[in-house]
Amino acid sequence: MSAYVRNCWYMAAWQEEVPEGGMLSRVLLDKKWLIHRLESGDYAMLEDRCPHRFVPLSMGRKQGDVIHCAYHGLGFGPNGACVHNPFPEDPPAHVKAATMPVVARYRGLWFWPGDPYLADPALIPDFAFLDKEEPAMQRGHMTMQGNYELVTDNLMDLSHAEFLHVETFGTNGSLFESGAQTVEVMEDGAIWNKWDMTDARAPDWAKGFLPEGARVDQKLHIRWHAPASMALAIEMAQAGTDFSQPLVPPMLNPHIITPETQSSSHYFYDHEPNEDARALAMKVFAEEDEPIIEAAQEALGDQDFWDARPAILNTDAASIRCRRALMQMRKREAENA
Secondary structure (H helix, E strand, O other): OOOOOOOOOEEEEEHHHOOOOOEEEEEEOOEEEEEEEOOOOOEEEEEOOOOOOOOOHHHOEEEOOEEEOOOOOOEEOOOOEEEEOOOOOOOOOOOEOOEOOEEEEOOEEEEOOOOHHHOOHHHOOOOOHHHHOOOOOEEEEEEEOOOHHHHHHHHHOHHHHHHHOOOOOOOOOHHHHHEEEEEEEOOOOOEEEEEEEEEEOOOHHHHHHOOOOOOEEEEEEEEEEOOOEEEEEEEEEEOOOOOOOEOOOOEEEEEEEEEEEOOEEEEEEEEOOOHHHHHHHHHHHHHHHHHHHHHHHHHHOOOOOOOOOOOOOHHHHHHHHHHHHHHHHHHHHHHOO
16 A cells, blocks of 8 residues: 655544544544644644553543543643643653644644644645535535545546436436546646536436426536545536526535545545435445445455556546656655655
């Protein structure tokens, strides 16, 4: 498996996943971390392991900005330093829990596992649309048993919708009959995969919104930022209306992936705040996408993706560019180590 890229922002959680006055423990990049909110409103992120006898700090208690270990009562501040010793001596200066920079942005919590001096919040991918949602969408989190780059492959190759998502948001063959694919690499490192369907057959689910026999124009556009932060934009309108008569409101949704381990991934998403939308999201992710990704992971095992000599199709252009961008980032980090 390829090494993780370190000098970039990953998402750890939605802000509301951290309980008020409590802690969130989560495995991220093969290590267990603890996240809690400080009295200032900022957040701290400590390795969820006491440096004394390695008990998870999340088993302890939070008192103000200090996390106290359940085993011997040592207390650790936001910077990981031991600031409280219940025994009659000063806190040991050499005892320190590992920490990572963490920033609240776009309703999420973003962490930087690399050189902390390079952790510029301006480099967090732009998900400003999440702050503007009205009414607010329902945010969700799940884990998939697959490497994060396999999940990225799935999302950045939108042609799989013709096969996996026939019952949900399949495009009824229009990708093949009327689709044009464009892949764009932007100056900020973003990679766009854009499918545009013109005068296409309407999906079955959309026919009820159209005059009988009417056709549609559709946009399926997805944007990637390293390491695996994606935003999916979907528009559909009656053909020839220049999208001035949308069949459904334009959709813009996050699909943000963070490695849990080399073979499992955190998936952060959102949906409209109702039970039907939640059920649809679960059908798409858990019943349609997840079994395929898990099967691919099982087939690969510990084998490197490129060592498996994958066949490459034209529709893979965007996902291959994402993989190559990560390869270049790993190379630069190794050279600067």
